[in-house]
Amino acid sequence: MLKFPGERLNNGGHIRNVLDVGCGVASFGAYLLPLNIIAMSLAPNDVHENQIQFALERGIPATLGVLGTRRLPYPSRSFELAHCSRCRIDWLQRDGILLLELDRLLRPGGYFVYSSPEAYAHDAENRRIWNSMYDLLRRMCWRVVVRKDQTVIWAKPLSNSCYAKRGPESRPPLCGPDDDPDVAWNVPMKACITPYSAKMHREKGSGLQPWPQRLTTTPPRLGEIGVSVEEFQKDAQIWHHIVAEYWKQMKSVIQRNSIRNVMDMNSNLGGFAAALKDQDVWVMNVAPVNASARLKIIYDRGLIGTVHDWCESFSTYPRTYDLLHAWSVFSQIEERGCSSEDLLIEMDRMLRPEGFVIIRDKPSVVTHVLKFLAALKWDKWSSEVEPSTDALSKSEERVLIAKKRLWKENSV
Numbered sequence: 076m077l078k079f080p081g082e083r084l085n086n087g088g089h090i091r092n093v094l095d096v097g098c099g100v101a102s103f104g105a106y107l108l109p110l111n112i113i114a115m116s117l118a119p120n121d122v123h124e125n126q127i128q129f130a131l132e133r134g135i136p137a138t139l140g141v142l143g144t145r146r147l148p149y150p151s152r153s154f155e156l157a158h159c160s161r162c163r164i165d166w167l168q169r170d171g172i173l174l175l176e177l178d179r180l181l182r183p184g185g186y187f188v189y190s191s192p193e194a195y196a197h198d199a200e201n202r203r204i205w206n207s208m209y210d211l212l213r214r215m216c217w218r219v220v221v222r223k224d225q226t227v228i229w230a231k232p233l234s235n236s237c238y239a240k241r242g243p244e245s246r247p248p249l250c251g252p253d254d255d256p257d258v259a260w261n262v263p264m265k266a267c268i269t270p271y272s273a274k275m276h277r278e279k280g281s282g283l284q285p286w287p288q289r290l291t292t293t294p295p296r297l298g299e300i301g302v303s304v305e306e307f308q309k310d311a312q313i314w315h316h317i318v319a320e321y322w323k324q325m326k327s328v329i330q331r332n333s334i335r336n337v338m339d340m341n342s343n344l345g346g347f348a349a350a351l352k353d354q355d356v357w358v359m360n361v362a363p364v365n366a367s368a369r370l371k372i373i374y375d376r377g378l379i380g381t382v383h384d385w386c387e388s389f390s391t392y393p394r395t396y397d398l399l400h401a402w403s404v405f406s407q408i409e410e411r412g413c414s415s416e417d418l419l420i421e422m423d424r425m426l427r428p429e430g431f432v433i434i435r436d437k438p439s440v441v442t443h444v445l446k447f448l449a450a451l452k453w454d455k456w457s458s459e460v461e462p463s464t465d466a467l468s469k470s471e472e473r474v475l476i477a478k479k480r481l482w483k484e485n486s487v
């Protein structure tokens with residue numbers, strides 16, 4: 076329908092990050108993955124609650140999430156395409172606040188693919204909803220790109236020009252200059268349009284390279300977080316080396332194709348995930364709340380991620396990840412007075428039997444964690460080393476890698 080050159084769905088790498096709201100068992104995301112498009116598939120914790128579990132068991136990125144009252148935990152301008160297939164969301168509620176949240180998350184020129192009875196049914200009620208949605212989205216400066224069969228595809232504007240042409244009393248209003256569109260942890264949604272930064276407006280877009288170049292070229296928003304190009308390049312180099320060392324350490328115990336769903340619990344600039352690009356895995360990059368500004372770099376690089384406070388439990392089902400990487404996460408939560416034992420239990424909940432944890436932290440943290448390995452049954456195999464120091468080492472560090480056993484493996 077979008078008529079990209081050669082009918083390539085990823086439009087030559089320009090469509091990479093997708094948000095699928097109301098994803099079911101994430102079949103849309105599963106279809107896109109081999110096309111080098113990565114979808115953050117969302118389903119709420121409702122009567123369909125085990126959908127996300129199915130998706131993750133299929134090895135497809137997915138998380139619990141709902142378009143409700145709070146912003147989704149992603150920075151602005153993260154996705155090239157949003158998708159709702161029969162997601163049964165009332166998009167007109169509360170002055171269109173849920174569409175305005177999608178508007179915040181979509182990149183300049185981003186698409187909204189909507190496949191729902193309102194887009195094609197001819198009864199009076201569906202016609203009324205369609206007309207109201209069409210009117211609202213027109214006021215938001217979105218345009219219909221194509222409407223065919225059961226689906227309509229809208230596109231957002233590329234710059235602020237259309238907003239500037241709206242009258243001062245136009246609804247929905249533009250968000251005020253004091254609104255930071257990138258803060259997304261426990262932030263109430265607002266019924267306003269997020270205008271583009273001056274740079275995006277000038278450049279009429281995000282300034283992104285297509286995938287896979289965007290993984291390694293300088294992310295357009297790097298300057299916003301105060302990181303230099305040299306620091307970014309150094310970070311990428313160091314993580315390539317660290318990840319190779321991790322794999323060497325696990326080589327004797329890792330089975331082929333046994334690692335698929337990976338979480339980097341403190342993703343920083345995404346160096347850990349970038350170093351895994353050629354492995355058949357996907358990485359959920361997690362930016363702790365105090366480093367959440369860095370999450371936009373993850374999305375600029377064509378990776379996916381979320382914000383999280385590791386003093387709380389994570390929005391996923393039990394035993395859904397094969398590998399958890401925790402770099403300085405324990406020392407950070409301890410500084411905030413949260414319990415490292417609680418975090419160990421949460422990691423154990425998320426970790427699949429036979430899965431691995433990699434904990435890179437201060438020696439005192441690693442010594443503390445070692446005491447719990449047997450109780451957690453993370454003692455199928457473990458290895459502890461002192462890593463070589465590099466520009467990322469904050470202080471003396473140790474690396475502990477442990478493998479979780481099946482609880483009843485001796486009795487079967």
Ligand SMILES: C[S@@+](CC[C@H](N)C(=O)[O-])C[C@H]1O[C@@H](n2cnc3c(N)ncnc32)[C@H](O)[C@@H]1O
Pocket residue numbers: 096097098099100117118119121123126140141142143159160161162163164
């Ligand atoms: C009929 S299923 C469609 C599943 C899938 N998209 C498909 O086409 O097979 C609708 C899904 O939307 C989800 N949903 C409903 N309201 C939602 C909201 N406000 N935010 C996120 N998901 C929502 C429901 O939980 C359900 O999983």
